[in-house]
Amino acid sequence: MRILEIEHCRKHFGENEVLTDISLTVDEGQVVSIIGPSGSGKSTLLRCATLLETMDGGSLKYLDKVAVRDEGGRAVYALPAELKQVRGYFGLVFQNFNLFPHYSVLKNITEAPLLIQKRDKDEVMETARDLLAKMGLSDKADAYPYQLSGGQQQRVSIARALAMKPRMLFFDEPTSALDPELTGEILKVIRALAAEHMTMVIVTHEMAFARDVSDHVIFMDGGVIVEQGNPADIINNPTQDRTIQFLSRFN
């Protein structure tokens, strides 16, 4: 089943065109990694897909819900009520975690399911406890974010996103704010999610991880998709000059 479909996405900031005609589909259970140099537009693409940034042109569709449709090259957004529904389909894990510092770990995870989705309290609590156990943070339910390491905070933010029971998860450079040791623990969590066939789109600078965990790798540069395909092919045997040049530093 197709979860996400982006077609001909365009975005510019002032004079600067950051995304030029990007198309991308994600099917259920698929893990897609987006790699590329800083400023290549990969984070902007993620922000357009998660409705944090408005695209100028193109269309965006989740399952059968059209969030953005293209009218003569201009992006037209659906009504707020429909966009709210669309937001329920995905979760986003930020580079800087963005946990709510005044909430305990448990409240960070449970407030949105209770307040926004109006789910049953017992069920939400149970879901949250299960997720914390899965993240190895059962003893941290009552802790506050500042009492946790970066890696623990990022695991809480993954749990917070998963508690909404999204159809897919986006990760925006989830390990870029972490030291190598903590990076490992986050990558392990994402690997575990991949093993459970969680649908994910991951913007990352971890090349080996992208190769191992994903079904599909996209290399972006200058606001366009330069090359995409099978992870082993893209990362071990890139064909485009720009990709070869970028990956030479990793291989």
Added chain:
Amino acid sequence: MTITAMIVKMSEGLGRTCAIFFLTLLFSLPLGLLVALLRMSKNRVVSTITKAYISVLRGTPLMLQLIAVAYGPFYLFGATLLVKQKLLAIIIAFALNYAAYFAEIYRGGIESMPVGQYEAAHVLGYSKAQTFMRIILPQVVKRILPSVTNEVITLVKDTSMAFTLAYMEMFSIGKQIANSQSSFTPFVIAGAFYYIMNSVVAFAMSRCEKALGYYR
């Protein structure tokens, strides 16, 4: 007149001093938040008017504003000010003035919030109002508490300005005694009263800061 008699007499005005203090806080704290939100409005007209309001109220003396509120209606409409309305005039002037100061404090606090907090709430489906009330405002309150404490301490001392309208709060009574007795003692007593009140304020505010110290 003995010192004790002076103290007793001046204490009779403390209720009025406290009335000015608490009523001003009661109205200016919410009003200040409203002014801050209008000041940050994307509507140019609204934000410009609010900016002018803040500029005038911070840029002119509170004493002048007291006189304007108290006697302005008389000169404008020929209305007379009844004694009973003195407190009303004082509270209006104080609340409008303090709201302007609080507004800038709120604005500083709101603008210092990282955009990631808004984005995280947005992605989770929080409405704008929910994001502000549940995520942003509680954190802003913690951030601005030290600046608010400063203003609250100033407010305690500013209540003495009510003597401009001959509203018989503690300081005005003291001033009257000082005149009739040709004594400086009432001013010393007034100073002691303000110092004690502000010690209580400082203590209460530091308790608030501690209460919000459970997170960083």
